[in-house]
Amino acid sequence: MLKYVLKRLLIFIPTLIAISLLTFVISINAPGDPVETMLNQSVGGDGMSGEKLANEKSYINKRHELGFDLPLFYFAFTNSTFPDTLHRIPKKLHRDNLQRLAYEYGVWENVSTYYNSLRAFENTVYEVQITDQTSKDLRKIKEAITVLYISHATEKTDATIENIEYDLFRNKRIADYTSTKYYDFINAYNQMKLEKNTINRYIPKFVWYGFDNQYHKWIAGFVKGDFGISYQDKRPVSSKVFDALKWSMILSILSIIIAYLVAIPLGVRSAVDKGKWSEKLITTGLFLLYSLPNFWIATILIRYLGDGNGIGWFPTFGLGNLPPEAPFMDRFLETAYHFVLPLFCLTYASFAFISRQMRGGMLNVLEMDYIRTARAKGLKKQVVIWKHAFRNSLIPIITLFASIFPLAISGSFIIEVIFSIPGMGQLSLKAIFARDYPVVFTVLMFTAILTLVGNLVADVLYAYVDPRISFSSKK
DSSP states (O other): OHHHHHHHHHHHHHHHHHHHHHHHHHHHTSSSOHHHHHHTOOSOOSSOHHHHHHHHHHHHHHHHHHTTTSOSSSEEEEETTOOTTGGGOSOHHHHHHHHHHHHHHSOHHHHHHHHHHHHHHHHHHHHSOOOTTTHHHHHHHHHHHHHHHHOOOHHHHHHHHHHHHHHHHTSHHHHHHHHHHHHHHHHHHHHHHHTOOGGGGGSEEEEEOOSOSHHHHHHHHHHHTOOOBOTTTOOBHHHHHHHHHHHHHHHHHHHHHHHHHHHHHHHHHHHHTTTSHHHHHHHHHHHHHHTSOHHHHHHHHHHHHBSSSSOOSBOOSSSOOOOTTSOHHHHHHHHHHHHHHHHHHHHHHHHHHHHHHHHHHHHHHHTSHHHHHHHHTTOOHHHIIIIIIHHHTOHHHHHHHHHHTTHHHHOOHHHHHHTTOOSHHHHHHHHHHTTOHHHHHHHHHHHHHHHHHHHHHHHHHHHHHOTTOOOSOOO
16 A cells, blocks of 8 residues: 555646646736736837836846846747747737747847837837927827837738828928837838748747746746735735635535544435435435525525524634634634624535445445445344444545545635635636736646545555455566
């Protein structure tokens, strides 16, 4: 068994690497710009040059702080049009467009020169003083430049440049200030088109970036317990996750324990009393509960048993208001009192499913020869059921445990939101709505890890409850 456990632990490594790669790919392709989210600003606008440069500088500094100016991975295997320094470009939309331009024209150096000359021209445009005579044309030129940053189609780019030239040279004040940088930009654009080389699309290229890349920084931090910074409130993700984790774990573990303690005996009883009125009563009652949505039951309980408009037996909001310096027993009782309704709503639906699994396992075992032998020997009914049949019927229950084990940290979205419990479910839901991806993907990684651990624990329990199951190789 020990050898098997060690082998499974070694298999965990490539499995988790694959999961982390998938998570990382999803994270870098997620919508939105995390840097703008954290800065709560958009670089650019119609302001003056100083304001624009200040915004860009703060954007670049924050991007560097988050490590987004590093290459994505250790290496890249692509074609010779691939821009190996593309990660240095701050804006995502600009990077996407430049990659398409590099593929279209085939020479990244020319594309880079074109982009830098466009930025230089834009900066001079922002330096022009806004007056009644220049404001209208400047606004149109700035809008056209924004189009150039995201346009890769030659026809659209040519038409946009014609509009810029028209608005630029009909206003002498703007032309005198920006014409030099404009001609530099036009020359770079024409050179990019004249030296077009599509052959590079078919020439393979390998780029090695080393260990200083975004994925390595992310996975190394995750292993060390550094899960990044929340885009929403700039708190460390580890702090937010661990604050919420304890409440979800308490709620989920209590729910699992109660569900198993109630459902397993009911499942055994329904299997032993197969066909009797007691079995039919248990099955009907449990499936009646199973058919009721937990959000509906939660609403009913809040309405009639809660401290709102109901009879006020149970609190329905949060975990209590006692300060941390209050006596432990007082805080424990206050929290336990607040847990009554959410714990019931989280648990009752699992009674039917677990009991049916237990019932099916018991029925299979009760038909076996060794059970008939035990009965023929005159053993008491309780001894036959609980000593001989029960242990060997736990295989479906163990399998079920492996699937619900990760729920201990993922929490319940619905119950935690309805009862305002600051657990992982509520944290994850808020993070999804706010596009707070470091929190979302940290929860995803933890859930994947617990799924692997749950399967390993289930395998160990298989061998414990049924000695016939062995994971060691036999010659």
